[in-house]
Amino acid sequence: MIEVSGLKKKFKLTKDHKKNKLDKIDPREDKDYFHSVTDVSFYCAQGEVLGLLGPNGAGKTTTLRMISTALKPDAGSIHIGGENIIKNPLFGRKSIGFLSGSTGLYGRLTVKENIEYFAKLHGMSKAAISSRCDELFDLLDMHSFIDKRAENLSTGMKQKANIARAVVHHPAVVVLDEPTTGLDIMTTQTVINFIKGLKAQGTPVIFSTHHLDEVALLCDRVAVINEGKSCFDGSLEEFKKVGKSDELNQAFMNILTEKSDV
């Protein structure tokens, strides 16, 4: 289980940003800082898939980067299995598998070398790497291209390789930042099947997306962030109820509007 509570993160504004400031100022911006995330909380239990929703610029990527330990929060806590990973980021890195739409591979390494490299960085033994790679190559049907250099792969093959790279170390939690953005139908289906597989294994999955059909298909729970704050955290049924619509797009819009009005 992963529990996120009261996360806050601000970024110092650059001179360029101050110079090129638009007339319409984001309410999260003060003289020197942009308060990207001001209060975000949610949780995701074993075997659950949590959809992290929010408009562009809401703070989803910053939140996910804090969960993945790439960014250090200014306040709040992130617990995985009772361990606060802000205090113990090494534990967090061992426990989390992270994948985003923009994640790349090392083009001049083969797919197998890419995945083995990350497994080695996670401290896995040779035997463990070998058996885990075989398992993932079977699961994701990758055998035909594992010896190809990553620079020569199609988008679909790359995403499969990225998925394998993200979970090679058996992470306790998987975090996905818009993993289907820019992918074709076939590759999107691969990602969806992969999330379903994780769910079946009991691994908590947090994924941000703009595609609410994916939410309907996969998610047990939904968390909505708007302007850096959590404005909803609950089950899919509660999401529809609070959003006053069975239509997810409409429910999402209603939740955002209602919170903005408040």
Added chain:
Amino acid sequence: MFEVFKKEITELLRDKKTLIFIVALPVAIFPLLFAVMAFISSQAALEAEQKVHTYAIINGQYAQSFTDKVFYHKSFELYKGEQTFTSVEELSEAVKAGIIDMGIYLPSDAKQTLDDAKQSQWQVVYNDAKTINFLFDRVKELAEEFGNNLRAQKLLSYGIDEQQQQAIIAPIKVVKVDTADKRENLGEKIGGFIPYLLIPLVLMGATYPAIDLGAGEKERGTLETLLLTPITRTQLVLGKFITLLAASIATTTITVLSMGIWISIAITFVDLAVVKTAFSSLRVLDLALIFIILLPVAAIFSSLALAISIYARTFKEAQNYMTPLSMGVIFPIIVALLPNIELNAKTAFIPVTNVALAIKEIIKGTIDYTLLGLIFLATVVVAGALLAFCVKWFNKEAVLFR
């Protein structure tokens, strides 16, 4: 850390661009370019040397032996056209029109002018804009020879013999007694240019791979994934740093070896006495000392290049940042080339300049080993500080996620 190093080296060796920079350029392309340049310039010089110039002379009878020598000179051919010349202006117009290459104007009988205790001023009209031009020097040489004969005859007529003439013309002759041995002398002349060649090579070896290892990671989207693995940032930086250090040393070593081999091949065909002397005076120990003193310099450049590269958002941005670094490195090397700048307790603490001066002293064979140790230590301290900065830089979110 070793895994990072191993992976980076594998990737570098599979990158065609890196291989071109590290291996192909020094081993084949640079020597080939130098050979082509040398061939073209020697051909141009040879052509200029062998060219026969058309000339016209006014009042040639005033200095007949000179006129005869010009006439029989292999590089000159008397103008045989219909046009006649009577003034410098006419000669000048003819040169401009391409009718003749050169005109010589003798204003008066040189012997008579000397008898009148005056100097005869001869004018040579030609186009001096060409970079390789032997024309004027050849005429001047013949004119001086003529003038010397005139002077000698005049002095003889006064009863002054040849020996006395020499003493009158040059009453004092200064003779140089050089205490510097051949090696020191040669080292002083060429020693300054060796670091000018070596140090930028050390930098070049580090910069290109650094761009790939820092900004390249950001652009490909692999940096974030790398940061999410359980290795520490220090291990990550050290892995990348050692890769750059290896690339930098490899580039320098390959280039120096390649140049050595090509020069030894060249001197079997062409007699380059200076180069032969310079090579034979260097001992293995000197080469080893140069290599050792360059190691911390490579470490400085690797740290700097890595720090710059990781700050850049893209490959292109990193390339832009590397340009001032390259220029910044040339400046302290030029300082070492300036006259009166010597290796001493003060200059031993100026980064890069100190190493350039030390290499010069090593080549001259006059290195002070205490100062060399001091330079090594100072450079290691600077390299260590920069590496520490690089590790700190890698921990800054504002740098990694700009």
